[in-house]
Amino acid sequence: MKIYDGKYILVGLLVFGVLATFPIWFDHGKVVAPANPSLNTPVIDAMMSKHCILPKAQMITEHMKLLNVWRTEVVRYGKRVYVAPSGKKYEMSLETECFRCHSNKAQFCDRCHNFAGLDKATDPYCFSCHVVPSEKKPGAGKVAMVHKESK
Amino acid sequence: MDKSKRDFLKIGGLCALGLSSLEVADAFAKSHATKFLTNPQASHAKRWAMAIDVKKCWKAEKKECKDCILACDWAHNIPDIPVKRQEVKWLWNEKYQNAFPDMENELEPEEVKDKPFLVLCNHCTNAPCVRVCPTQATFKSPDGITMMDMHRCIGCRYCMAACPYGARSFNWRDPRPFIKKINPAYPTRDRGVVEKCDFCVERLAVGKIPACVEACKDKALIFGDLDDPNSELRKALASRYSIRRKPELGTKPGVYYLI
Amino acid sequence: MLERALSGSAGYKRLLGGLSILMGLGFIAYLTQWENGLMITGMGRDVSWGLYISQFTFLVGVAASAVMVVLPYYIHDVKVFGRITILGEFLAIAAVIMCVTFVLVDLGKPMRVLNVLLYPTPWSMLFWDVVVLNGYLLLNILIGWNVLEAERKGTHYPKWVKPLIYLSIPWAVSIHTVTAFLIAGLPGREYWLTAIMAARFLASAFCSGPALLILLALIVKKYTKFDPGKEAIDKLLTIVTYAMLISVFFVILEVFTAFYSQIPGHMESLKYLFVGLDGKHALVPFMWLFVILAVAGVALLLHPNVRKNEKLLVAACCCVFFSMYLDKGVGLIIGGFIPNMFGQVHQYAPTLPELMIVAGVWATGFFVLTILYKIAVSVKEEVQG
Ligand code: SF4
Ligand code: SF4
Numbered sequence: 146m147k148i149y150d151g152k153y154i155l156v157g158l159l160v161f162g163v164l165a166t167f168p169i170w171f172d173h174g175k176v177v178a179p180a181n182p183s184l185n186t187p188v189i190d191a192m193m194s195k196h197c198i199l200p201k202a203q204m205i206t207e208h209m210k211l212l213n214v215w216r217t218e219v220v221r222y223g224k225r226v227y228v229a230p231s232g233k234k235y236e237m238s239l240e241t242e243c244f245r246c247h248s249n250k251a252q253f254c255d256r257c258h259n260f261a262g263l264d265k266a267t268d269p270y271c272f273s274c275h276v277v278p279s280e281k282k283p284g285a286g287k288v289a290m291v292h293k294e295s296k
Numbered sequence: 297m298d299k300s301k302r303d304f305l306k307i308g309g310l311c312a313l314g315l316s317s318l319e320v321a322d323a324f325a326k327s328h329a330t331k332f333l334t335n336p337q338a339s340h341a342k343r344w345a346m347a348i349d350v351k352k353c354w355k356a357e358k359k360e361c362k363d364c365i366l367a368c369d370w371a372h373n374i375p376d377i378p379v380k381r382q383e384v385k386w387l388w389n390e391k392y393q394n395a396f397p398d399m400e401n402e403l404e405p406e407e408v409k410d411k412p413f414l415v416l417c418n419h420c421t422n423a424p425c426v427r428v429c430p431t432q433a434t435f436k437s438p439d440g441i442t443m444m445d446m447h448r449c450i451g452c453r454y455c456m457a458a459c460p461y462g463a464r465s466f467n468w469r470d471p472r473p474f475i476k477k478i479n480p481a482y483p484t485r486d487r488g489v490v491e492k493c494d495f496c497v498e499r500l501a502v503g504k505i506p507a508c509v510e511a512c513k514d515k516a517l518i519f520g521d522l523d524d525p526n527s528e529l530r531k532a533l534a535s536r537y538s539i540r541r542k543p544e545l546g547t548k549p550g551v552y553y554l555i
Numbered sequence: 556m557l558e559r560a561l562s563g564s565a566g567y568k569r570l571l572g573g574l575s576i577l578m579g580l581g582f583i584a585y586l587t588q589w590e591n592g593l594m595i596t597g598m599g600r601d602v603s604w605g606l607y608i609s610q611f612t613f614l615v616g617v618a619a620s621a622v623m624v625v626l627p628y629y630i631h632d633v634k635v636f637g638r639i640t641i642l643g644e645f646l647a648i649a650a651v652i653m654c655v656t657f658v659l660v661d662l663g664k665p666m667r668v669l670n671v672l673l674y675p676t677p678w679s680m681l682f683w684d685v686v687v688l689n690g691y692l693l694l695n696i697l698i699g700w701n702v703l704e705a706e707r708k709g710t711h712y713p714k715w716v717k718p719l720i721y722l723s724i725p726w727a728v729s730i731h732t733v734t735a736f737l738i739a740g741l742p743g744r745e746y747w748l749t750a751i752m753a754a755r756f757l758a759s760a761f762c763s764g765p766a767l768l769i770l771l772a773l774i775v776k777k778y779t780k781f782d783p784g785k786e787a788i789d790k791l792l793t794i795v796t797y798a799m800l801i802s803v804f805f806v807i808l809e810v811f812t813a814f815y816s817q818i819p820g821h822m823e824s825l826k827y828l829f830v831g832l833d834g835k836h837a838l839v840p841f842m843w844l845f846v847i848l849a850v851a852g853v854a855l856l857l858h859p860n861v862r863k864n865e866k867l868l869v870a871a872c873c874c875v876f877f878s879m880y881l882d883k884g885v886g887l888i889i890g891g892f893i894p895n896m897f898g899q900v901h902q903y904a905p906t907l908p909e910l911m912i913v914a915g916v917w918a919t920g921f922f923v924l925t926i927l928y929k930i931a932v933s934v935k936e937e938v939q940g
Contacts (some may be wrong), residue, residue, distance in 0.1 A: 221443075223497070223501065224334055225501050226334065273484075274486050382594060390897060451662050453604060454681050457604060457891075462896035464600075468593050469592045469594035
């Protein structure tokens with residue numbers, strides 16, 4: 146069998162192979178500090194038995210799915226109360242439920258998200274709308290620019 | 297390349313495309329299907345609606361009252377954007393000739409002409425915004441509220457073209473820098489989505505009345521179930537003459553103005 | 556066949572280079588929009604659709620170029636269109652690509668655009684517009700490509716293409732109808748609330764699309780060895796003439812209904828467009844330019860020499876194309892938002908980045924068009940020998 150333009154095809158395949166495996170070898174062997182999210186907030190410290198909505202392992206892997214289902218139930222079906230498998234009821238709200246205990250986004254949410262390689266400014270973008278406890282003051286940076294533009 | 301090999305590649309490509317676009321069933325949602333409840337204190341109605349007692353409102357107006365608007369702005373983190381055309385508004389005042397265009401006559405008493413009329417989303421029964429939305433990001437709730445799903449909205453602004461009342465606002469820019477004081481219990485919005493009054497669903501869900509209704513000391517705002525003949529709202533509508541904005545369009549607005 | 560796009564004369568490369576620069580500038584402008592949101596445009600809560608959507612409605616019309624050559628050729632067996640159908644189909648492809656891009660750049664949340672398909676909403680005209688536009692794009696790619704490939708090989712195109720060709724004819728009508736329905740069924744937008752909106756769309760499409768096609772055919776003739784044929788152009792010109800007359804007639808109908816009935820809502824947008832309202836008249840010069848071009852276009856089209864004199868022909872087609880552009884690509888959409896729902900006049904003017912994005916999308920369309928035409932013409936030249 147004769148391959149037309151074999152040279153170019155092989156070089157192309159090689160380049161493709163290198164690029165496609167880029168994420169594997171680029172990060173290989175790098176030492177990454179463990180995420181170490183902090184669970185120490187006043188509310189959690191005061192809890193007699195420390196438990197989240199679902200078992201810890203499930204929360205780690207599935208909290209995003211849970212939140213997505215919550216969002217649909219609240220916004221579209223008007224259901225606002227979640228009954229956990231434990232029978233305990235929770236209000237389906239980031240602001241008034243999740244953040245009630247986890248009031249330390251920087252030491253909790255961000256540590257894991259950063260560890261997972263998410264860009265915390267845009268991904269997950271929950272926090273561009275949902276108000277994080279420490280963020281009760283409005284962002285100040287951009288105001289100056291805007292005043293110039295408004296007539 | 298011979299014909300069959302080529303066709304094979306084509307068909308294979310199409311199949312791959314088809315497979316990749318198959319929606320992945322969300323088993324998670326299903327396994328939790330029965331575990332969501334409404335709050336037992338929640339208020340329910342067949343058709344939430346509002347009447348604005350214009351005379352009472354005007355009495356308060358003498359003191360430059362804006363209690364309802366301020367309450368709404370605070371409750372929902374409404375930004376105060378200095379560029380007029382990019383403003384975000386849920387509840388605000390318009391002059392009679394603007395709230396009711398084509399209805400004015402030159403001989404109206406002066407006091408009507410310049411008096412403010414509160415305007416907001418009318419939660420139309422037959423809402424054009426719901427009809428046009430290509431993603432059902434705008435939809436009717438079972439109790440008659442025209443709802444916004446700001447997680448789903450793609451920002452096409454078709455609903456803004458369709459709403460005959462100018463009740464919808466688009467987030468032309470990030471609103472956060474323009475919120476003087478953020479209410480930590482309510483989310484702000486991301487740029488690129490549309491928003492509007494939602495009759496405070498989050499308050500109704502816990503048995504409270506809308507923030508504006510609660511804030512009005514003169515009781516000028518009457519909120520209730522339009523389908524319940526015994527509601528305070530129905531009694532007010534039965535005893536006073538009322539008008540609605542642009543009723544001729546067939547949208548069946550749910551905000552009444554008691555004259 | 557694609558490789559034919561890779562080589563070409565210096566002029567071809569320069570054209571592509573120039574278009575790439577415009578595309579690049581548009582892309583940079585779009586990045587600022589991506590970063591900051593649609594605040595960088597001149598749109599606002601009163602005029603909530605601006606140039607992006609109005610370009611889109613106009614370009615849907617240009618996509619009609621295909622059906623106006625395909626229909627006579629395949630249904631009425633007008634042989635002279637045989638050489639030019641591919642040009643019509645490829646112009647349609649470029650036009651629809653621009654349409655889709657304009658809708659995309661208009662979105663506040665473009666990354667969520669697939670929500671339209673994830674939550675199909677049959678009562679929304681925008682949902683149907685997405686369906687018919689993409690369908691039309693696919694149809695024209697399939698048809699154009701297969702027919703051209705068959706021509707290159709000197710064979711007949713595969714059998715399964717024929718039903719697609721027939722399908723593409725009603726489908727073309729559907730893209731104009733659905734796009735017209737997009738704006739024609741909104742209560743409270745009186746300027747758009749007219750039963751002849753779809754008819755207006757069709758009429759203006761059937762003159763602006765073929766007019767552009769004639770101009771392109773003349774350019775192709777001038778710069779390549781491929782001659783689309785004088786008869787084809789003459790036939791197209793007849794179509795343009797009738798469609799243009801009907802278009803102008805429809806505009807007169809609108810004006811009559813509004814001003815004889817004297818219903819304020821129906822008159823106000825027209826007043827704003829042609830004489831100004833509340834002392835605001837940003838669009839007045841554009842609309843009068845539309846009137847002048849339309850009248851000149853009709854006069855030229857009816858001139859007995861237009862078929863003999865190429866200069867007259869070019870002038871006539873330019874008049875038609877640009878007058879329809881001003882009517883549909885500027886006045887129709889923006890005029891519908893003025894006055895606003897409170898009876899106030901808040902004007903709209905595009906910003907520089909907005910204009911750059913618009914230019915960038917047009918350049919993208921012409922980039923695609925240039926490449927497609929290059930391929931088509933190379934094949935035609937080879938076949939001609
Ligand atoms: S007032 Fe406008 S936004 Fe509100 S329901 Fe009616 S059409 Fe929709
Ligand atoms: S802007 Fe959002 S809510 Fe409005 S029509 Fe588009 S997707 Fe629906």
